[in-house]
Amino acid sequence: MKAAVIVFPGSNCDRDLAVAFRGAGIDVEMVWHKDTDLPKGTDLVGVPGGFSFGDYLRCGAIAARSPITKALVSHAERGGYVLGICNGFQVLTETGLLPGALMRNAGLKFICRTVPLKVETTRSAFTEGYSAGQTVHFPIAHHDGNYAAGPELLAELRGEDRVAFTYATPVNGSEGDIAGVLSANRRVLGLMPHPERAVDTIHTSQDGAVLFSALAGALADA
Amino acid sequence: MKAKVHVMLKEGVLDPQGEAVRHALGAMGFEGVKGVRQGKVIELDLADGTGEAQVREMCEKLLANTVIESYRVEMG
Numbered sequence: 001m002k003a004a005v006i007v008f009p010g011s012n013c014d015r016d017l018a019v020a021f022r023g024a025g026i027d028v029e030m031v032w033h034k035d036t037d038l039p040k041g042t043d044l045v046g047v048p049g050g051f052s053f054g055d056y057l058r059c060g061a062i063a064a065r066s067p068i069t070k071a072l073v074s075h076a077e078r079g080g081y082v083l084g085i086c087n088g089f090q091v092l093t094e095t096g097l098l099p100g101a102l103m104r105n106a107g108l109k110f111i112c113r114t115v116p117l118k119v120e121t122t123r124s125a126f127t128e129g130y131s132a133g134q135t136v137h138f139p140i141a142h143h144d145g146n147y148a149a150g151p152e153l154l155a156e157l158r159g160e161d162r163v164a165f166t167y168a169t170p171v172n173g174s175e176g177d178i179a180g181v182l183s184a185n186r187r188v189l190g191l192m193p194h195p196e197r198a199v200d201t202i203h204t205s206q207d208g209a210v211l212f213s214a215l216a217g218a219l220a221d222a
Numbered sequence: 223m224k225a226k227v228h229v230m231l232k233e234g235v236l237d238p239q240g241e242a243v244r245h246a247l248g249a250m251g252f253e254g255v256k257g258v259r260q261g262k263v264i265e266l267d268l269a270d271g272t273g274e275a276q277v278r279e280m281c282e283k284l285l286a287n288t289v290i291e292s293y294r295v296e297m298g
Contacts, residue, residue: 057284101289
């Protein structure tokens with residue numbers, strides 16, 4: 001099983017994500033944004049956190065039009081797995097692979113702390129290692145994590161059980177306190193909190209390790 | 223030929239930055255402001271033959287996120 005981690009100018013969680021994937025037994029190849037193809041045999045694409053292209057225009061907007069992004073979209077459309085964290089989530093909404101948009105935090109401040117999250121669904125390769133309703137702790141570090149959906153999309157996401165994580169208490173103004181959402185085929189997850197910063201014993205939480213090991217298990221079975 | 227693209231958050235989308243500006247104006251004593259919406263203006267210097275239809279396509283594909291933003295194109 002093989003993951004590709006995309007590196008954009010301004011990505012800064014790419015190596016952390018690679019470490020988390022490798023820790024779960026997944027081979028990783030780093031892919032530069034100017035590449036036009038993913039490595040052969042890529043099962044999973046990681047879109048890392050950071051500040052791609054300096055957050056110019058809108059967070060993730062320029063990255064979503066990078067050469068590699070076409071390959072990313074084709075991979076997802078073929079049913080491949082994609083994990084977008086923080087800026088990676090913003091990139092995925094900008095490509096249209098995930099619905100909604102991420103706006104400036106309601107309190108206008110950059111928020112950097114570990115927060116409790118509720119696991120809303122275990123029906124995905126990313127979350128099947130948790131129990132439904134379980135509280136997990138992941139760090140967040142973002143200025144634009146305020147998830148905007150609108151009532152129709154919110155109802156659709158809930159109706160299809162596609163809300164993966166919610167903030168246990170309101171954090172950034174997100175509608176429905178949504179912290180992470182799944183695609184319709186449940187193989188693309190975008191979330192603002194950083195599970196890759198909650199895997200090692202030197203981290204304040206190790207709750208993220210379950211996500212990566214569950215994902216590795218799903219890839220091994222595939 | 224120049225084009226100006228005005229990008230605004232759609233009506234009904236909460237604008238936390240505009241709201242903060244409104245608060246600040248109120249705190250400064252400008253009490254006659256009922257609401258503030260903050261957007262951006264993008265100026266394009268167009269090559270000959272690039273028309274409004276293409277600018278609108280640029281808006282749809284990059285300059286605006288039409289999930290939350292609306293845009294207006296001003297040519298010339």
